[in-house]
Amino acid sequence: MKTLFESRFGVTESLLGQALGELVGSGTSEADLYFEYTVSESLSLENGIVRSASHQTRQGMGARCVNDLETGYAFTESLDAEPLLSAARVARSVAERKSAADPVAVKRTGESKGHLYGALPLESFGTLESRVKILQEVDAAARAADPRVVQVMATLACTAKWIQIVDRNGQMLSDMQPMIRLVVNCIAQEGAKRETGAEGVGGRDGLTRVAGEGRHLALAREAARLAVENLSAADAPAGLMTVVLGPGSPGILLHEAIGHGLEADFNRKGTSAFAGRIGQVVASPLCTVIDDGTIPKARGSIHLDDEGTPSSRSILIEKGVLRGYLQDRQNARLLKMPVTGNARRESFEFAPMPRMTATFMLAGEESPTDIIRSVDRGIYFAKFSSGQVDITSGNFVFTSAQACLIEGGKLARPVKNATLTGNGPEILKRVSRVGSDLELDTGIGTCGKAGQMVPVNTGLPTIRVDGVTVGGTARS
Amino acid sequence: MEKRMDSQDLKLLGKAIDEAKRLGATACDLFAVSAETLETQVRDGRIEKLHRAESRPVGLRVFLGNRSGLAASSDWSAEGLSDLAANAVRLARLMQEDAAAGLPKESPSLPSLPDDAADPKARGFSPEEAMALAKSLEAAALAMDPRVKTTGGTGFAAFRQRVYYLDSRGRAGTYPQSYFSLWTSPVAFEETGAMQTGHWHHTATTFAKLESPEMVAREAVRRTVRRLGARKIASGRVPVIFEAEAAGSLLGHLAGAILGPSLYMKSSFLLESLEKRIFPAGIEILDDPGLAGGLASRPFDGEGMPTAKRAVVEDGVLKSFLLDSYAARRLGSTGTASAGRSPEGAPSASTSNLYMKAGTRTPREIVLSVKRGFYVTELLGMGVNPVTGDYSKGAVGLWIEGGEFAHPVQEMTISGNLKGMFQGIQAVGNDLALRGSIAAPTLLVDEMTLAGT
Numbered sequence: 001m002k003t004l005f006e007s008r009f010g011v012t013e014s015l016l017g018q019a020l021g022e023l024v025g026s027g028t029s030e031a032d033l034y035f036e037y038t039v040s041e042s043l044s045l046e047n048g049i050v051r052s053a054s055h056q057t058r059q060g061m062g063a064r065c066v067n068d069l070e071t072g073y074a075f076t077e078s079l080d081a082e083p084l085l086s087a088a089r090v091a092r093s094v095a096e097r098k099s100a101a102d103p104v105a106v107k108r109t110g111e112s113k114g115h116l117y118g119a120l121p122l123e124s125f126g127t128l129e130s131r132v133k134i135l136q137e138v139d140a141a142a143r144a145a146d147p148r149v150v151q152v153m154a155t156l157a158c159t160a161k162w163i164q165i166v167d168r169n170g171q172m173l174s175d176m177q178p179m180i181r182l183v184v185n186c187i188a189q190e191g192a193k194r195e196t197g198a199e200g201v202g203g204r205d206g207l208t209r210v211a212g213e214g215r216h217l218a219l220a221r222e223a224a225r226l227a228v229e230n231l232s233a234a235d236a237p238a239g240l241m242t243v244v245l246g247p248g249s250p251g252i253l254l255h256e257a258i259g260h261g262l263e264a265d266f267n268r269k270g271t272s273a274f275a276g277r278i279g280q281v282v283a284s285p286l287c288t289v290i291d292d293g294t295i296p297k298a299r300g301s302i303h304l305d306d307e308g309t310p311s312s313r314s315i316l317i318e319k320g321v322l323r324g325y326l327q328d329r330q331n332a333r334l335l336k337m338p339v340t341g342n343a344r345r346e347s348f349e350f351a352p353m354p355r356m357t358a359t360f361m362l363a364g365e366e367s368p369t370d371i372i373r374s375v376d377r378g379i380y381f382a383k384f385s386s387g388q389v390d391i392t393s394g395n396f397v398f399t400s401a402q403a404c405l406i407e408g409g410k411l412a413r414p415v416k417n418a419t420l421t422g423n424g425p426e427i428l429k430r431v432s433r434v435g436s437d438l439e440l441d442t443g444i445g446t447c448g449k450a451g452q453m454v455p456v457n458t459g460l461p462t463i464r465v466d467g468v469t470v471g472g473t474a475r476s
Numbered sequence: 477m478e479k480r481m482d483s484q485d486l487k488l489l490g491k492a493i494d495e496a497k498r499l500g501a502t503a504c505d506l507f508a509v510s511a512e513t514l515e516t517q518v519r520d521g522r523i524e525k526l527h528r529a530e531s532r533p534v535g536l537r538v539f540l541g542n543r544s545g546l547a548a549s550s551d552w553s554a555e556g557l558s559d560l561a562a563n564a565v566r567l568a569r570l571m572q573e574d575a576a577a578g579l580p581k582e583s584p585s586l587p588s589l590p591d592d593a594a595d596p597k598a599r600g601f602s603p604e605e606a607m608a609l610a611k612s613l614e615a616a617a618l619a620m621d622p623r624v625k626t627t628g629g630t631g632f633a634a635f636r637q638r639v640y641y642l643d644s645r646g647r648a649g650t651y652p653q654s655y656f657s658l659w660t661s662p663v664a665f666e667e668t669g670a671m672q673t674g675h676w677h678h679t680a681t682t683f684a685k686l687e688s689p690e691m692v693a694r695e696a697v698r699r700t701v702r703r704l705g706a707r708k709i710a711s712g713r714v715p716v717i718f719e720a721e722a723a724g725s726l727l728g729h730l731a732g733a734i735l736g737p738s739l740y741m742k743s744s745f746l747l748e749s750l751e752k753r754i755f756p757a758g759i760e761i762l763d764d765p766g767l768a769g770g771l772a773s774r775p776f777d778g779e780g781m782p783t784a785k786r787a788v789v790e791d792g793v794l795k796s797f798l799l800d801s802y803a804a805r806r807l808g809s810t811g812t813a814s815a816g817r818s819p820e821g822a823p824s825a826s827t828s829n830l831y832m833k834a835g836t837r838t839p840r841e842i843v844l845s846v847k848r849g850f851y852v853t854e855l856l857g858m859g860v861n862p863v864t865g866d867y868s869k870g871a872v873g874l875w876i877e878g879g880e881f882a883h884p885v886q887e888m889t890i891s892g893n894l895k896g897m898f899q900g901i902q903a904v905g906n907d908l909a910l911r912g913s914i915a916a917p918t919l920l921v922d923e924m925t926l927a928g929t
Contacts, residue, residue: 271628393706397856
């Protein structure tokens with residue numbers, strides 16, 4: 001059977017062999033041709049109507065040639081023979097100034113088995129009509145949830161991405177990566193006061209992921225509830241305090257504070273605050289942190305990374321001790337460490353880099369209610385809206401989307417606009433309790449690095465962290 | 477020669493418009509870009525990366541009466557353009573009626589600007605010259621201070637694109653843009669082994685205006701080494717000075733609150749503020765799409781409307797929102813030719829070159845006027861609620877004691893509400909530099925909450 005790229009775009013195995021010949025030279029350490037064909041459709045609702053829809057198709061090929069430390073990269077949006085060969089030539093000419101080798105025989109190593117997510121997305125995303133109806137139901141449910149909801153915005157996006165990777169040895173691998181994502185944003189108003197609330201869900205799955213068993217209606221009601229709750233939220237206090245992070249999306253703490261600092265490129269270059277610290281204690285012994293690209297249907301999961309290495313489950317921190325980094329082939333070679341299947345790229349326009357997939361902390365033994373009960377005065381963060389880290393100094397910051405005070409061991413008044421700041425290599429040393437309730441986030445997260453966006457998950461059980469700086473505006 | 481090619485391109489793209497009309501579109505417009513990029517990064521005197529790319533995204537928006545649909549691809553073949561039209565029409569049929577949908581009412585004619593309206597040097601920029609520039613930037617940064625031992629990334633990029641706009645009323649226009657950029661992130665070490673970095677870059681629309689590698693290196697190193705020894709300090713309420721680069725981000729938050737969609741969606745903290753004094757008297761803010769050398773200059777907007785300079789804030793009073801035609805109809809107002817657009821999406825209001833006019837005081841005088849306060853050099857995170865104006869961000873900077881810089885500070889947050897922060901501006905520096913498409917001089921805000929220990 002012909003590959004998708006051969007039947008649709010005429011990219012034959014002999015053309016691939018020729019392109020590889022142009023790409024690979026005698027000093028080449030890593031090289032690949034990365035083909036992509038992506039079809040996406042997105043619908044959005046605002047002001048009570050599904051007013052806009054967009055359809056996008058993209059195809060292209062990125063050629064990469066690495067000669068030890070140097071990388072040449074070129075891409076083409078045309079999959080015709082001449083642009084393909086020319087991109088391969090340009091990529092090689094940068095890193096490898098010697099003449100091109102002979103054509104390389106291409107061996108199809110096969111399609112991915114599709115064990116993590118299905119391979120028939122176009123039908124499983126449902127009809128356009130059914131997706132329009134879902135958004136209309138979201139609008140109705142959010143408005144019915146509370147009369148103070150004055151605006152509902154929702155976006156439903158479906159993407160099917162086919163990739164084919166040919167590495168320097170002529171091994172050809174392919175995968176189909178589906179993605180669906182529904183995000184609902186509500187604005188509630190009371191008098192002159194307005195607040196927002198947002199909720200979303202997504203994954204490498206069909207329409208049932210976002211609308212099965214009325215899930216979209218529950219999302220709409222939750223976004224409405226959060227917006228209304230924020231109307232009565234007080235300003236957050238400021239200063240050093242004890243915080244409790246709830247299960248699920250607050251795992252962005254691990255992503256920003258730890259995960260980025262463990263990407264192999266920063267460590268190989270010595271610009272990460274974690275560089276050279278493998279084997280050292282970087283967290284409390286209660287903490288074991290994992291990056292796992294093999295969770296079925298999860299947003300961050302991949303059968304193969306974007307160099308063709310199978311995705312895997314890596315232990316980053318084990319009982320507080322730093323164990324490993326997230327690798328791509330080039331950095332694994334330079335650091336003399338095993339590849340981990342974490343080479344990812346946004347699209348054919350970019351060279352791959354070490355990136356996270358699903359990053360989470362393993363569950364501990366305590367009950368979440370006991371953890372909250374252990375705090376006399378502090379803040380409970382149920383949800384963060386965003387975060388950012390300066391990898392070199394290790395400084396990070398997160399902003400709350402849903403938080404409340406803890407008073408006398410009980411959840412009390414909601415607070416808004418709470419920011420949490422700290423230092424990556426220090427923050428997990430302050431974890432004093434870990435709950436038994438590990439949850440993955442709902443699958444709408446996107447991570448940005450050097451201008452490239454890739455889908456990821458984060459996860460966390462309930463944890464208590466002592467002595468963290470919280471920024472708020474309340475006057476004490 | 478070039479001119480003839482551009483008109484050929486416009487004619488080619490017109491096939492998508494023709495096909496959409498044939499399929500029943502009552503109106504449509506197309507936005508396409510043909511871009512060329514050369515980017516290089518160096519490390520330890522070697523080329524770490526050289527990236528060459530050409531891309532040609534094309535997007536079509538169609539209307540079937542009050543219904544609209546969008547399609548985008550990178551396929552300029554006759555078949556590809558007719559698929560584009562078919563996809564956009566297919567989606568539009570299933571959308572709900574939207575009374576505000578449509579092209580702008582007016583249809584002024586559009587310019588077709590020749591290649592030399594941008595710097596021709598950006599086309600086919602020599603990889604050797606690019607690599608040499610990046611190498612000399614890295615070498616300059618490493619030579620400037622012994623504590624700087626490496627960089628987190630040093631590079632140069634040349635970028636050129638041509639923008640095309642066409643609509644179903646027979647209008648067509650095109651213009652070129654070019655950019656050149658140098659950047660570096662020096663990494664400096666403390667004796668303890670702790671590291672600090674300070675990113676700096678310079679971007680210009682012509683190669684002749686690009687700062688020299690030495691100038692970029694000097695500023696990058698100055699910004700990096702001044703962070704060495706940074707520590708956390710006690711929480712409190714203090715005056716805050718935003719260094720010009722950080723002050724620009726405050727104007728970015730203003731921009732978010734005065735753009736069409738945030739207004740008709742009622743998600744702006746400045747919803748009721750038109751003609752109200754939102755800054756102290758004397759403050760002037762302009763949006764100038766015609767600014768010579770401006771990084772966001774554009775002769776017409778994403779809906780083919782000719783652009784013009786506009787006072788956004790005059791003597792502290794908010795004088796104008798920035799609207800695309802859809803937002804204008806939703807708000808019952810007049811458009812301001814502010815539609816930003818990428819081929820992949822629908823037009824939506826955006827700022828062009830937005831800046832606050834310079835004041836009269838030097839940054840040094842402003843620092844001297846503060847007894848105890850926080851001088852913010854970098855901000856971290858996205859802690860702004862656009863609906864309420866609540867503001868809370870991670871901040872790095874210098875502590876001021878008795879009008880002098882005492883020591884660097886990090887792992888702090890600063891919080892307030894943008895409405896109060898705007899009103900609380902007590903001094904405006906004379907150091908406006910239009911380094912980005914949004915820029916402000918040094919600003920002193922009377923009081924904010926600082927959280928640390």
